[in-house]
Amino acid sequence: MPELPEVETIKESLKAKILFKKVKEADILCEKLIKYPEKPDFIKNIKDKKIKNLQRKGKFLILKLSHNYNLVVHLGMTGQLLYFNSHQSFDKHTHVLFNFEDSSQLQYNDVRKFGALWLVSDGWLRFVPGLSELGPEPLKKEFSLEYFQKALNKKSIIKYLLLNQKNLAGLGNIYVDEILFRAEIHPRRPSSELSDLEREKLYYTILEVLGEAIKARGTSVVNYMDGNSQKGEFQRHLKVYKRLGNPCYNCETPVERIVLAGRGTYFCPKCQH
Ligand SMILES: [Zn+2]
CATH class of the missing domain: 3.20.190.10 (MutM-like, N-terminal)
Incomplete structure (x- = not known):
């Protein structure tokens, strides 16, 4: 998507x-x-x-x-x-x-x-359904560390919280899995239980992954193409998404898959806590 x-x-x-x-x-x-x-x-x-x-x-x-x-x-x-x-x-x-x-x-x-x-x-x-309820844009000033820390206090599973467009706008299944892997956070963690350090790490990881993905012109795993029928490049940088059973690039533990919010969720059971 x-x-x-x-x-x-x-x-x-x-x-x-x-x-x-x-x-x-x-x-x-x-x-x-x-x-x-x-x-x-x-x-x-x-x-x-x-x-x-x-x-x-x-x-x-x-x-x-x-x-x-x-x-x-x-x-x-x-x-x-x-x-x-x-x-x-x-x-x-x-x-x-x-x-x-x-x-x-x-x-x-x-x-x-x-x-x-x-x-x-x-x-x-x-x-237009959903448009006026969008949370802040992650790459704009309105998405501050302070705002994010507060948003995390909601009692929600971290993956759900990041997918919910009301909390922040634009993330979907692929980037949430990649962001949580890079931030070493288990997708099923309750958001309110994240430590201050984890919150900060997660915040900067969101900015980092989105920045890299835009630079790579997006991820083509299904049929995504830009307006000129060109594919993106970020699929080459995916660390967990759709890598079930393949060794984690950090620790070689096989990547696992669970279903959260009806979505296939990929993570490393050793690196992500
Ligand atoms: Zn690992």
């Missing part, structure tokens, strides 16, 4: 291609992905809108359009936004097409169809 580093990379790759372009028309091939408004209004309202900026909030990508409209995209499990210089042929996994005035095209593809798109005016952004 695209997490913060992937959505950030998609945003930057698309910015270079579609900023200031005008949408000539949109074509919706799978209506269920459009959460708001209904298909005819979506098509009518996006027509002739210019892309004024691209933003990322957590795992949401927001295309700021002219006339105070916003195209909000959540990529779900397998969503892709791919840019092409000219109209491209597409397959059964292409569900929405955005054709620009200069005949370039943006395709929304999604194998599993858990993604979602909304077209809303500024005043309605807060009605």
